[in-house]
């Protein structure tokens with residue numbers, strides 16, 4: 001079972017590395033490629049210099065032991081030992097350090113470039129995905145995945161090139177020197193030790209990656225819960241559920257705690273095993289050398305040389321474990337990010353899609369059938385037409401499919417059958433970007449960016465001047481409100497615009513749309529009851545913005561659609577009635593009964609308001625009388 005996971009993972013690892021390659025060796029960036037090449041040159045040079053150190057030790061030892069001990073540099077005996085020691089301990093270390101720093105400095109930009117490119121690509125991809133994906137995703141978890149993924153890339157880019165290559169190189173150099181100077185038996189001992197060490201490290205690291213995945217999952221889970229809970233803080237308070245939320249969070253954290261603890265204990269085992277394997281290999285090689293020194297076939301200098309070579313090899317070997325773990329862990333982290341990148345776009349532009357050309361902005365729904373889930377049809381053959389510059393209102397019971405019509409017009413989803421046309425062009429035949437540029441939307445619930453009011457209004461047309469922003473705000477009947485805010489247009493709106501009321505947010509949305517000035521307009525009326533004064537203000541702003549534009553209004557309050565050119569009554573995904581306000585009332589059907597119900601409700605509300613006012617007046621009159 002473990003083996004199966006490992007082999008499946010290995011396939012994936014290769015795939016992930018291949019996916020990463022273009023970011024480490026970017027085709028269009030010769031400067032970055034040059035950096036990679038130079039970093040590699042310094043890396044190789046640093047290794048070659050390091051290999052000289054055991055020789056310096058050997059010659060120093062032989063000089064100290066006295067006598068003729070084979071090949072040594074032509075230096076007088078009294079100078080040999082100190083010169084060699086200075087070379088081994090100081091010069092080589094300094095030069096090597098310099099080369100390594102150069103290598104890192106050169107490579108830093110390559111790594112950071114890869115991180116930025118992938119983060120950018122993921123971000124752009126997120127925005128290209130369908131509404132369905134975004135409705136199903138969990139924001140907290142998503143941001144953690146991207147954060148860990150980009151960190152993972154940095155790790156992989158650095159470690160594959162900067163560490164794996166030099167380690168392999170050092171091992172090869174050691175093997176060659178041993179083979180030439182001491183015979184194949186030494187190479188065999190070193191090779192078996194390195195092979196065992198690497199095998200054990202890979203095996204143990206794979207085992208630990210499973211644990212790491214558990215840890216990541218519980219970390220993501222805990223984070224999602226925390227963010228979700230904090231975003232819903234009002235609901236939590238309404239229901240007094242702070243304790244329940246804390247316990248839910250703590251349960252996720254407990255899973256994280258267990259996994260994180262296992263990560264540390266397993267690391268202990270890994271280090272222990274590596275130590276045992278390397279210690280055994282070292283003891284065997286040194287015993288072989290010691291016997292030769294006693295037999296007179298090797299010098300004490302050779303003994304020191306072999307010891308120094310092996311000790312030196314243990315450093316990158318230690319790194320092999322570390323690098324493998326880092327690369328694998330990095331891969332685990334970016335695996336999820338690549339999964340995100342693999343999520344396919346649901347709504348795609350046709351290869352030959354052109355721009356939408358709006359002449360006068362006629363909108364037409366032709367026998368539209370649509371379902372979010374094939375098992376549950378939402379729109380069942382809806383046909384209507386909005387002539388250029390006219391207003392059509394869509395009304396109907398909750399869940400009838402009204403908002404779905406606006407999502408389809410924006411092409412957030414594709415229809416199952418039928419078509420949606422703007423000035424005779426099917427929305428599927430034009431680019432989504434050009435389609436959305438021509439339609440303005442005032443949604444039911446406006447969510448604002450956590451920035452200034454000016455930023456949020458200017459979102460409709462980012463190049464709008466301050467004066468244009470101000471004018472749009474005034475037309476949307478929110479200018480006065482903003483002027484009186486501390487900070488005015490620079491006032492921050494809070495996370496998701498929570499510092500503004502529903503009516504204020506909607507007027508910001510109207511101001512945005514005024515700036516965008518699209519030929520086609522979609523107004524999704526707020527369901528939440530607004531007070532009469534605010535409603536009138538918003539209505540006035542909406543009337544103004546829709547003047548001369550093709551407008552579809554999704555209405556919940558029938559009072560706002562009386563003047564519409566046509567009213568479409570939607571029921572269970574089908575058009576039940578259609579006509580003007582007066583003709584629909586005459587018909588005495590669904591619309592007429594909805595109208596009667598709303599009037600009753602409004603009148604009841606009105607009676608309640610008058611009673612309340614009378615009551616307040618009474619209190620005042622009584623108080624006045626008492627005072628008199």
Ligand SMILES: Nc1ncnc2c1ncn2[C@@H]1O[C@H](COP(=O)(O)OP(=O)(O)OP(=O)(O)O)[C@@H](O)[C@H]1O
Pocket residue numbers: 132135372373378397398399400401402403404405
């Ligand atoms: N993303 C979705 N996935 C699955 N079903 C959905 C989705 N969005 C909406 N629905 C369902 O489609 C139906 C129509 O939804 P829609 O939002 O169009 O209704 P509506 O008429 O605008 O209602 P309301 O007046 O309450 O806003 C509803 O039953 C709703 O549950």
